Amino acid sequence: MLKLLTAATLASAALTGLAHAQDKKVNLAYVEWSDAVVATNLLSETLKAKGYDVTMTPLPAAAMWQAVATGEADAMVAAWLPATHAAYYDKLKDQVELIGPNVEGAKIGWAVPAYVDMASVEDLKSKGGEVENKVIGIDPGAGLMQASEKAIKDYDLSSVKLIEGSDATMTAALKDAIDRKEPIVVTTWTPHWMFGRWDLKYLADPKGSFGGEESVNTVARKDLATEMPEVHKILANFKISLDDEQKLMLQNEEKGADPAANAKAWMAANPNKVAAWTK
Known part of the structure; x- marks a missing residue:
């Protein structure tokens, strides 16, 4: 009986130890x-x-x-x-x-380098040609991309194409444009390191397509x-x-x-x- 109790106790202890180890994952x-x-x-x-x-x-x-x-x-x-x-x-x-x-x-929206002559999402209707009618986006499943599609509809930007990619491809495109002093529009959000590295500005969103804070x-x-x-x-x-x-x-x-x-x-x-x- 003592041996059986000891075995049972050891088994219980082992199971408890396993459960404890699993609890720490x-x-x-x-x-x-x-x-x-x-x-x-x-x-x-x-x-x-x-x-x-x-x-x-x-x-x-x-x-x-x-x-x-x-x-x-x-x-x-x-x-x-x-x-x-x-x-x-x-x-x-x-x-x-x-x-x-x-x-x-936090917030989301579209941004441009400070030297770009755009102040609002609405400006893409008349100035979209300056950025080849492209907005450089991130991964297609992101809420920011859904909000961007909404902005295109809200502002009647039928000629503007939202380019799918990732955070890395978007920031690489932004860096390349800034190095060349060329205009670009990117999807972005705060907090993001890009605002610490480059002089950027959000485009105003008077229709509220991107929501508030x-x-x-x-x-x-x-x-x-x-x-x-x-x-x-x-x-x-x-x-x-x-x-x-x-x-x-x-x-x-x-x-x-x-x-x-x-x-x-x-x-x-x-x-x-x-x-x-x-x-």
Whole structure:
């Protein structure tokens, strides 16, 4: 009997240890936009410092939302609301937990270099030929691209073509145009490192196609609060200013930069801010 009890106890302990190890695994989904890279790396390094085994999974925006809704991912910190990701949230809101904003004062729209003689989205109707009637966009599933299609309809810009691509291809096209002092219109958002590197201006949006000020939000799978309360608490506390995020984004664009290393260095230099996340 003693041997049986010992075996049972050992089996129970082994199962408990396995469950504990599994509880320490966290999967963070994110989109490979420069702001999401910064925020997700900061959160990842914070959780690692608490002993968690963190996986960062890059996905398109729609797949990121779906991964959290199905529980394949535990959380993400790249939900633009109330407008940009409204369609995703409306579809999946019963399957996820909206924890709340981690960055305030965000916005989306179209931008041009400061030297370009355009002030409004409306100007493309008469001046679209100056940019070959093109607006350089990002990945086709992004809410920004949906808003851009809406702007084309709202402003009756039937001759303007929205060019699909990615954050990287859009910023590469912007750099090339600026180097040549040529006009260009790009889809963009704040926070973004491009505003720290170049003198840019948003085109006014009098019809409100791109919505107003937004926040970037943290979203978790439904059962995270009960299954991983410490992780959930850190997610709830996690917040970063626009200024801090854009500075880190710019650092990440330097040649050979390591976003994880930059996140660690920022955390070491800002212990009080990190302490607020883990209190």
